[in-house]
Amino acid sequence: MDDLTYWLLFFSTSLAINISPGPDLFYILSRTIACGKNAGMVSSLGVGTGALVHVTAAALGLSAILATSAIAFSIVKYVGAAYLIYLGIQNLRSTGTIPELSAAKTVEVSSWAAFKQGMLVDILNPKAAIFFMAFLPQFIRPEIGGIPLQLLGLGILVILMGFVVEFSFILLAAKITGCLRRNQSISSWLGRTLGSILIALGIRLAFVERT
Structure with a gap:
């Protein structure tokens, strides 16, 4: 595979993965809608930091523990599921009681x-760890050497692409939310919807199998 084909495949696959909705993206959108653009961007940086933890673990071989140990996987899975449900409930409670959502102000x-x-939303998602461990090695080039460094470098590129995708969603969500804040019922409905999605993702994570 020549360099151009290699990088086109890597970046196109990374883009598709980052665009796919998941707990990270829905959390970032919920923060943007409730608290504004800056909070959304800081949340994205936190998610990226959590992803970097997984990338580093993959490079060091630590992610294999989650992939092979049912106990370790279950612990992280259930803690992560509980945390997503907790965040979803917080979102539901706040959007139903905070009048500022109908105005130009933010929480x-x-x-x-x-x-x-x-950061915790990403770190407590065991599937994220297994994803990096399964995805990144497919783009390793043994002839170059330094496999851990290659894993780390490729993982950082995936995270940087994630920032581009997430910041785009944040800017769009902030603009749309600015208009919706004039209508309290729509704003509250949108916040409750995202809160419900976080809860649903938490429940789904609780039933994820170690595959």
Whole structure:
């Protein structure tokens, strides 16, 4: 495979993966809608940091533990599921009671809280760890050498592409939400929908098998 074909395949696959909706993206959108563009971007940085943890673990071979140990996988899975459900319930409660959602204001949240929650959403998703362990080795070129460094470099590229995709969604969501804030019922409905999706994703994660 020549270099051009290699990179086209890698980046097109990475783009498709990052566009696919999942807990990370829905969490980022929920933060953007409730708290504004800046909170959404900080949440995205937190998610990227969590993904970097998984990439580093894949490069060091630690992700194999989650792939082979039913106990380790189950612990991370159930903690992650509980955390997603918790965030979803928080979203449902806030959108139903905070009148600022109908105005130009946004719910105040610290940058650290948004960053930390985004990081935990990704770290506590065992499928993310297994994904990097399964996906990245397909693009390793043994003739170059330095397989752990290749894994780390490719993983960082996937994360950077994720930022591009997520920031695009954040800007679009912030613009749309700015218009919707004039209508309290629509704004609350949108927030409740995202909260319900987070809860559903948490329940789904709880039933994920180690495959």
